[in-house]
Amino acid sequence: MHPLFQNWKALALYFGVWLLLAAMLGLLISVAGGLSPAETAVIISPVAIVLALICLAPWYACRSLPLKSTAAGRLLGQHLLAAMVVSGAVLFLAEALAHALSGLLPGLDGRFSAATPVLAAMVAMIYLLSIAMHYVVIEAQTSRRSELLAREAQLRALKAQVNPHFLFNSLNSISALTAADASRAREMCIQLADFLRTSLRLGERASIPFGEEMELTRMYLGVEQVRFGQRLRVSIDVEPACNECQVPALVVQPLVENAVKHGIALIDEGGEILMLGRRMKDELRFTIENPYDPLAPSSRSGIGLVNVRQRLEARYGSAARLEVEASEDVYRVSVAIPMRNA
Amino acid sequence: MKAIIVDDEELARRVLREYLEQEPGIDIVAECANGFEAVKTIAEHEPDVVFLDVQMPKLDGFEVLELIERRTAVVFTTAFDQYAMRAFDAAAVDYLLKPFGRDRLRAALKKLEGRSQTPLAPAELRNAARPTGEYLERIVVRDGAKVHVIPAGKLDYAEAQDDYVALRSEGRTWLKQQTISSLESALHPRRFVRIHRGFLVNLDRIARIEPNTKDTWLAILTDGAKIPVSRAGYTRFNSLIGG
Numbered sequence: 001m002h003p004l005f006q007n008w009k010a011l012a013l014y015f016g017v018w019l020l021l022a023a024m025l026g027l028l029i030s031v032a033g034g035l036s037p038a039e040t041a042v043i044i045s046p047v048a049i050v051l052a053l054i055c056l057a058p059w060y061a062c063r064s065l066p067l068k069s070t071a072a073g074r075l076l077g078q079h080l081l082a083a084m085v086v087s088g089a090v091l092f093l094a095e096a097l098a099h100a101l102s103g104l105l106p107g108l109d110g111r112f113s114a115a116t117p118v119l120a121a122m123v124a125m126i127y128l129l130s131i132a133m134h135y136v137v138i139e140a141q142t143s144r145r146s147e148l149l150a151r152e153a154q155l156r157a158l159k160a161q162v163n164p165h166f167l168f169n170s171l172n173s174i175s176a177l178t179a180a181d182a183s184r185a186r187e188m189c190i191q192l193a194d195f196l197r198t199s200l201r202l203g204e205r206a207s208i209p210f211g212e213e214m215e216l217t218r219m220y221l222g223v224e225q226v227r228f229g230q231r232l233r234v235s236i237d238v239e240p241a242c243n244e245c246q247v248p249a250l251v252v253q254p255l256v257e258n259a260v261k262h263g264i265a266l267i268d269e270g271g272e273i274l275m276l277g278r279r280m281k282d283e284l285r286f287t288i289e290n291p292y293d294p295l296a297p298s299s300r301s302g303i304g305l306v307n308v309r310q311r312l313e314a315r316y317g318s319a320a321r322l323e324v325e326a327s328e329d330v331y332r333v334s335v336a337i338p339m340r341n342a
Numbered sequence: 343m344k345a346i347i348v349d350d351e352e353l354a355r356r357v358l359r360e361y362l363e364q365e366p367g368i369d370i371v372a373e374c375a376n377g378f379e380a381v382k383t384i385a386e387h388e389p390d391v392v393f394l395d396v397q398m399p400k401l402d403g404f405e406v407l408e409l410i411e412r413r414t415a416v417v418f419t420t421a422f423d424q425y426a427m428r429a430f431d432a433a434a435v436d437y438l439l440k441p442f443g444r445d446r447l448r449a450a451l452k453k454l455e456g457r458s459q460t461p462l463a464p465a466e467l468r469n470a471a472r473p474t475g476e477y478l479e480r481i482v483v484r485d486g487a488k489v490h491v492i493p494a495g496k497l498d499y500a501e502a503q504d505d506y507v508a509l510r511s512e513g514r515t516w517l518k519q520q521t522i523s524s525l526e527s528a529l530h531p532r533r534f535v536r537i538h539r540g541f542l543v544n545l546d547r548i549a550r551i552e553p554n555t556k557d558t559w560l561a562i563l564t565d566g567a568k569i570p571v572s573r574a575g576y577t578r579f580n581s582l583i584g585g
Binding site: 164165167168169171172173174175176177179180226227228229265266267268293295296297 | 350351352353354356357360375376377397398399400401402405421422423439440441480491
């Protein structure tokens with residue numbers, strides 16, 4: 001249904017505007033054809049009511065011919081054709097009315113005929129204006145909706161970033177260390193606090209330099225290395241040119257957390273997480289690779305992965321890519337983020 | 343009281359050992375870092391109590407529970423797993439949330455004295471810990487001291503045998519202490535069909551169905567095995583392949 005019918009105030013405003021338009025149309029035809037005020041009112045009132053209703057139709061037409069994906073020629077052709085048809089139909093109606101009333105008001109059809117070119121042009125123009133207005137409304141709606149989606153994704157990101165499983169396991173490691181190695185326990189408290197603080201701070205920002213994201217990832221890995229000891233090994237190979245690239249916050253760390261939780265943590269002897277970063281001409285590419293046990297007890301698939309994918313999509317559409325390859329025992333996530341050249 | 347600690351994290355084992363060493367009457371006979379090792383070690387030592395982590399390499403805590411003697415008392419430990427916690431609460435199984443203190447561990451030990459075994463069958467507990475809409479991808483069975491993993495896709499069919507199910511996979515038969523109904527509810531309902539009170543069959547293995555007597559049929563599997571089909575089973579099979 002047309003959104004105007006869901007809002008009484010907007011509907012009243014719409015018909016209020018139409019009172020003005022009707023007055024303007026009346027003035028035009030009375031000047032062009034020399035109609036009396038009474039004759040003008042009799043002709044224009046039904047015309048205005050019909051036209052006010054017809055001018056709601058572009059809501060459907062505009063949505064079936066979206067601005068972005070419709071060729072300009074087709075767009076113009078379809079709407080102009082519609083405007084002509086509307087104009088012709090309204091004129092036909094008005095002419096029939098004038099003809100029928102000329103018994104009561106002698107000479108009305110003749111005077112009205114003189115005003116038809118003006119009226120036809122005005123009707124077509126009003127209809128085209130209505131189309132333009134509808135496009136504006138539809139664009140505003142879509143941009144509001146995508147903004148909402150982006151915000152939702154952001155919220156989910158914030159929720160996902162303090163993973164309770166990680167937090168409680170880290171606290172357990174600290175608890176274990178306090179008796180035997182108090183200074184390491186303290187060190188781990190500080191590492192954990194640094195990580196949490198930094199991830200909260202970065203999570204608030206829409207974009208951050210890739211270098212900061214990597215720093216956060218290193219902090220995270222530092223905490224996990226206390227927990228997993230020799231089982232978690234890390235190798236990072238990121239070109240210095242990557243560090244300045246602007247990326248959405250929390251695109252790397254959740255993926256690395258996935259690699260730990262679903263890869264390393266489910267292998268007895270652990271393994272090595274490999275990170276690569278390369279700055280290409282118009283995009284930043286990075287991959288995260290980890291060994292995994294295909295026979296491991298089923299663990300729920302990574303929330304982090306889904307979350308990062310959704311946020312990249314909301315932000316860049318198809319310009320960003322996130323690909324997952326799982327070979328026999330290696331899991332690899334590759335991400336490409338477009339760089340707008342500054 | 344003989345105790346075994348099962349956790350893949352060295353620090354997690356360390357804190358538990360530190361606590362238990364100070365409890366009179368507790369003797370830690372072994373520590374294990376994964377599920378396979380746990381099943382083997384528990385069979386060897388026959389401990390009175392096992393402290394069992396939920397998330398581990400090879401086998402998770404629920405799978406270990408399915409494979410050990412039920413007279414061994416189990417205290418689960420987990421950092422945070424909402425599904426597991428929900429299942430433990432539902433089954434009134436005691437569990438320790440990491441990090442936990444000495445008092446909480448003592449309370450768990452005290453509770454153990456009064457009880458005999460897990461109130462709920464292990465497979466049922468595992469079903470309770472599964473989020474709705476997710477199904478088992480694999481079944482674990484014990485072969486003496488060894489553990490064998492059957493991926494769900496490699497299971498041909500299961501046959502009820504008293505308190506056990508006989509699992510047929512890759513030309514071999516494995517016995518597991520579980521009811522066929524609990525196995526049925528753990529496996530994907532679109533991949534496995536209960537064609538008879540005593541038989542649960544992998545849909546991919548059914549080559550054809552032939553009439554047998556007036557109200558029964560026979561399912562011929564791809565390897566030639568013949569399995570009875572009841573009237574209700576026939577209806578279930580048809581509704582599965584029909585829709």
